[in-house]
């Protein structure tokens with residue numbers, strides 16, 4: 001393994017998990033308890049509405065749930081009205097579930113499907129916006145998130161300039177480190193990631209390819225940078241084995257996950 005730039009114990013990792021709930025959710029929650037990890041779990045409304053019991057269980061276990069939209073669409077494809085309605089429906093559903101669990105929904109977090117803020121870049125946030133007029137829609141969406149009480153947590157250990165200068169201005173919680181294990185959802189793989197070994201190799205790479213475009217920090221290298229990381233992984237039956245392996249590998253290198 002390559003030398004780390006700073007001791008692993010000093011680098012803060014925050015785990016976020018998108019696309020809850022699935023057939024793997026219960027096992028995933030048990031695994032997270034066993035590993036003593038308190039992630040932020042983003043829910044898809046249209047699956048959540050049929051699996052409320054699982055969400056209530058997650059809340060009663062102490063997990064934090066966030067809004068990952070209702071229909072999990074690219075927000076760049078939606079009209080402004082469709083986008084605002086989608087957010088509100090998922091918000092209402094999560095309010096209901098918190099009430100059912102008897103948990104006050106204090107910290108409200110939102111994450112766009114595919115990281116697509118609705119500005120035409122479809123989640124490729126490091127590319128220039130090709131559709132500047134879509135900023136009006138993007139701003140309307142951000143205003144609605146603010147009205148509904150969504151905010152980004154204070155994570156001072158994240159020191160990337162692109163995060164602090166750009167992403168922190170928005171109300172949705174983006175990520176800094178995409179494990180890209182979701183590439184294994186497709187049998188052929190995506191972006192050259194075809195096996196669990198490919199995911200792990202990229203995880204410990206100094207210069208990993210990022211599907212959002214070229215990351216503007218020269219010394220990125222995920223696990224080796226001085227910044228903390230908001231780690232993105234997914235609740236998914238097909239990639240659950242890799243999910244566990246990634247967590248185990250990260251732990252065995254001496255890193256731990258911090259709670260939100």
Ligand SMILES: [Zn+2]
Nearest residue numbers: 018019113114
């Ligand atoms: Zn998603």
